[in-house]
Amino acid sequence: METQTNISNNWNKNTRKNTIRLFSWTVAWVLTLAIATFGRLYIWEDNESISLIAILFNLAIGIGYIIANKDYIKGLDELQQKIQLEAAALSLVVAVVAGITYSLLSQAKIVHQHAEISNLIILMGLTYIIGIILGNWRYK
Secondary structure, eight states: OHHHHHHHHHHHHHHHHHHHHHHHHHHHHHHHHHHHHHHHHHTSTTOHHHHHHHHHHHHHHHHHHHHHHHHHHHTSOHHHHHHHHHHHHHHHHHHHHHHHHHHHHHHTTSOOSOOOHHHHHHHHHHHHHHHHHHHHHHTO
8 A cells, every 4th residue: 555655655655746847837938928029018128130030049949848748748647637738638629720710700701809828828728627527526
């Protein structure tokens, strides 16, 4: 029984470590995104060289964020991995269908507002959260 307790403790430590690591990379990515977005407006005033450096730095941090997310999911148990996969799949499909539908409406000149990527990101995030909640509820 003690061996099972040690395995459980190690799994909990690894999960906590992966969660903190993912949180750190998420915060770093959001901060570098804010710097790349607002820095050109308020700090370096449209200097293309500095903007390019900020964007490339954000991209590099984004790659770390992707790897941390992969490691986080890989460290979960099989049920949580399944829930994450189903939520991600739902989010992707909803975004593709909604994005293409909006594009078709725009091309047909039925919708006259410019599509903003931020709206699609919000839709994906909300769909992902709903998918996680529903998945945890379904498999309880």
